[in-house]
Amino acid sequence: MVTLIETQTQDYATVTAEVSTRTDLADSPVRDLNQALHNATDGQSWTVENPGGKHSLAVGINAGVTVTINGHAGYYAAGMHQKGEVTVNGNAGVGLAENIMSGKVHVKGDASQSAAATGHGGLVVIDGNAGARCGISMKGVDIVVGGNIGHMSAFMAQAGRLVVCGDAGDALGDSIYEARIYVKGTVASLGADCVEKPMRAEHLAELAGLLAAAGRTDNPADFKRYGSARNLYHFSVHNSTSY
Amino acid sequence: MTITSLTPGAPAVSAARPVEELGLRESATFDRATIADIQRAAATGVYDIRGWGAKRKVPHFDDLLFLGASMSRYPLEGYRERCDTDVVLGDRYASRPLHLQTPVTIAGMSFGALSANAKEALGRGASEVGTSTTTGDGGMTPEERGQSKHLVYQYLPSRYGMNPDDLRKADAIEIVLGQGAKPGGGGMLLGQKITERVAGMRTLPVGIDQRSASRHPDWTGPDDLEIKIGELREITDWKTPIYVKIGASRPYYDTALAVKAGADVVVVDGMQGGTAATQQVFIENVGIPTLAAIPQAVQALQELGLHRKVQLIVSGGIRTGADVAKAMALGADAVAIGTAALIALGDNDPRYAAEYAAMGSAAGFYDDFQDGRDPAGITTQDPDLSSRLDPITGGRRLANYLRVLTMEAQTIARACGKSHLRNLEPEDLVALTIEASAMARVPLAGTSWIPGAK
Ligand SMILES: Cc1cc2nc3c(=O)[nH]c(=O)nc-3n(C[C@H](O)[C@H](O)[C@H](O)COP(=O)(O)O)c2cc1C
Numbered sequence: 269m270v271t272l273i274e275t276q277t278q279d280y281a282t283v284t285a286e287v288s289t290r291t292d293l294a295d296s297p298v299r300d301l302n303q304a305l306h307n308a309t310d311g312q313s314w315t316v317e318n319p320g321g322k323h324s325l326a327v328g329i330n331a332g333v334t335v336t337i338n339g340h341a342g343y344y345a346a347g348m349h350q351k352g353e354v355t356v357n358g359n360a361g362v363g364l365a366e367n368i369m370s371g372k373v374h375v376k377g378d379a380s381q382s383a384a385a386t387g388h389g390g391l392v393v394i395d396g397n398a399g400a401r402c403g404i405s406m407k408g409v410d411i412v413v414g415g416n417i418g419h420m421s422a423f424m425a426q427a428g429r430l431v432v433c434g435d436a437g438d439a440l441g442d443s444i445y446e447a448r449i450y451v452k453g454t455v456a457s458l459g460a461d462c463v464e465k466p467m468r469a470e471h472l473a474e475l476a477g478l479l480a481a482a483g484r485t486d487n488p489a490d491f492k493r494y495g496s497a498r499n500l501y502h503f504s505v506h507n508s509t510s511y
Numbered sequence: 512m513t514i515t516s517l518t519p520g521a522p523a524v525s526a527a528r529p530v531e532e533l534g535l536r537e538s539a540t541f542d543r544a545t546i547a548d549i550q551r552a553a554a555t556g557v558y559d560i561r562g563w564g565a566k567r568k569v570p571h572f573d574d575l576l577f578l579g580a581s582m583s584r585y586p587l588e589g590y591r592e593r594c595d596t597d598v599v600l601g602d603r604y605a606s607r608p609l610h611l612q613t614p615v616t617i618a619g620m621s622f623g624a625l626s627a628n629a630k631e632a633l634g635r636g637a638s639e640v641g642t643s644t645t646t647g648d649g650g651m652t653p654e655e656r657g658q659s660k661h662l663v664y665q666y667l668p669s670r671y672g673m674n675p676d677d678l679r680k681a682d683a684i685e686i687v688l689g690q691g692a693k694p695g696g697g698g699m700l701l702g703q704k705i706t707e708r709v710a711g712m713r714t715l716p717v718g719i720d721q722r723s724a725s726r727h728p729d730w731t732g733p734d735d736l737e738i739k740i741g742e743l744r745e746i747t748d749w750k751t752p753i754y755v756k757i758g759a760s761r762p763y764y765d766t767a768l769a770v771k772a773g774a775d776v777v778v779v780d781g782m783q784g785g786t787a788a789t790q791q792v793f794i795e796n797v798g799i800p801t802l803a804a805i806p807q808a809v810q811a812l813q814e815l816g817l818h819r820k821v822q823l824i825v826s827g828g829i830r831t832g833a834d835v836a837k838a839m840a841l842g843a844d845a846v847a848i849g850t851a852a853l854i855a856l857g858d859n860d861p862r863y864a865a866e867y868a869a870m871g872s873a874a875g876f877y878d879d880f881q882d883g884r885d886p887a888g889i890t891t892q893d894p895d896l897s898s899r900l901d902p903i904t905g906g907r908r909l910a911n912y913l914r915v916l917t918m919e920a921q922t923i924a925r926a927c928g929k930s931h932l933r934n935l936e937p938e939d940l941v942a943l944t945i946e947a948s949a950m951a952r953v954p955l956a957g958t959s960w961i962p963g964a965k
Contacts, residue, residue: 323741363730367674369674405724502720503557
């Protein structure tokens with residue numbers, strides 16, 4: 269069972285929790301954890317032990333809570349996240365922080381496919397590598413990956429920023445719209461309509477901010493920027509080989 | 512489509528002698544529509560994109576008849592004996608299933624494809640008769656949430672406008688795998704319909720030609736779907752029913768897999784089902800008819816012992832109460848309508864004949880939903896055109912139509928001696944053609960023969 273330890277009720281918003289509720293998933297269901305998180309108020313805090321790669325951990329958070337997961341998470345950890353902060357001291361499975369709206373999700377290990385897929389806002393930090401389709405259809409989320417990312421990352425990426433401190437796999441940014449991609453290492457290949465773009469002062473500044481938010485010390489000047497050539501924004505018979 | 516081959520002002524045929532009188536023979540292979548398609552392709556170099564569903568003739572509900580009561584079956588007294596129509600959707604796992612007063616629901620049609628007024632009218636009409644309406648590829652608008660008593664929120668590959676706040680506001684969630692008009696196809700919305708509001712809801716630049724993804728970004732296949740459904744249930748605290756919508760191609764397997772993945776409701780959409788904008792070649796050549804899809808889906812549910820426990824909603828070419836009754840007799844729990852609902856709101860109304868003609872179309876043929884120039888104010892984002900559709904009047908017209916569908920279905924059910932629409936059964940039906948008999952798995956009229964039956 270989830271043991272709720274009441275924190276002092278405050279009449280002002282977001283406070284840093286002093287006591288943390290400890291949930292051991294070896295002997296309590298994910299359902300109880302998520303229900304408690306949905307009932308939570310700003311400033312509460314949870315520590316989750318023995319996650320055992322279970323799916324849908326800490327999904328649908330909608331308050332300024334902090335959750336620390338000690339171990340590996342399965343699919344959709346912190347899915348549709350809002351406002352709070354989730355840290356995974358381990359690896360995360362498919363669809364980490366999918367459709368995140370705001371707040372922060374931090375994975376200390378690696379993340380599988382489709383990390384931060386369709387995210388609308390907030391920050392997702394992956395200290396290790398991310399698999400294929402990282403940032404697919406992203407819609408405003410910021411993603412910082414310490415290691416490499418897999419193929420088809422930022423596919424149809426609409427808005428937001430993807431920062432990769434390692435290398436990017438094949439077909440990066442295929443059919444990209446207005447998202448911006450920064451890669452420090454090599455890019456195996458660019459997808460349709462994705463091109464390298466000049467790094468101007470404003471890009472260096474925004475990249476510095478993102479790296480700082482992710483707690484990283486990389487030098488923005490070492491990165492290259494990629495984005496949409498905007499050639500596929502209108503259907504044209506002459507583009508038929510690109511579709 | 513729009514005729515592009517003729518020079519403006521040139522008469523199509525000699526006014527004096529219509530083609531029929533000349534004794535000309537039209538080719539069945541190269542008929543006039545086919546010739547116009549070739550001419551259009553040659554002139555423009557792009558395939559035809561249009562709205563509406565498959566226009567080719569396929570075996571359909573018209574090819575089925577009800578037997579009615581006889582010596583061994585007692586009919587119910589019309590207007591005196593009750594014939595109930597309500598349906599509960601989603602009580603397999605969800606703690607808050609939908610309870611609808613009529614089994615005729617409104618299918619998912621996106622804001623973007625439709626005007627805000629049209630969405631509001633659909634919500635008003637559906638709510639007036641106690642049924643549900645559905646969002647679409649483009650998110651939930653306050654207009655439709657506000658006016659819809661029961662609102663189904665679509666979860667599509669594009670995830671345009673998807674957010675957990677709206678998810679929690681939804682009365683049901685519909686995971687869309689495909690549409691009957693285009694199983695295996697993503698969506699498209701052309702630049703003229705991407706206004707500032709539509710673009711804002713989809714996080715896209717204004718005025719671009721937008722393609723929506725055909726595959727979900729964070730799951731593939733039935734094993735992933737089970738985990739995805741688990742996530743959506745966790746986010747909504749197991750309150751909200753979860754539907755899975757499939758475009759009819761392999762409905763036997765898709766239904767079984769959706770059920771095993773944990774769906775509360777399966778929606779099967781046949782190839783005649785409408786679309787807002789798809790390549791004509793796709794609409795006409797991919798997918799199977801609604802009639803062929805229903806028995807396959809029902810068989811899958813029956814084999815799993817879950818027929819009526821996981822509800823089946825059927826769509827694609829539902830027009831009349833007879834169609835509703837036939838779909839239900841074949842085993843559906845409810846139906847959904849798209850095209851017919853738009854017609855009820857005023858789509859293809861002859862009063863816009865002059866405007867259709869000016870666009871190279873005609874009332875009854877207009878399908879250029881992608882162009883956003885709909886004179887009826889339904890499939891447009893143009894403020895002047897959409898202001899022609901009054902949501903209150905439109906809602907009333909839709910409610911009238913939904914009542915007629917329901918009463919027509921009741922008329923047939925009573926004739927078959929059924930006190931509830933859901934009690935209609937395949938036994939009440941016969942087929943007029945061998946094809947319909949084989950697909951619907953009911954005997955050819957006057958025989959006991961079902962082609963292909965073991
Ligand atoms: C204008 C229009 C827009 C549509 N938009 C969507 C959509 O966004 N998502 C979806 O799953 N189906 C969409 N559909 C398909 C309908 O949900 C439904 O499957 C179909 O219209 C049912 O067939 P019927 O038109 O013959 O009634 C759309 C249909 C039309 C006519």
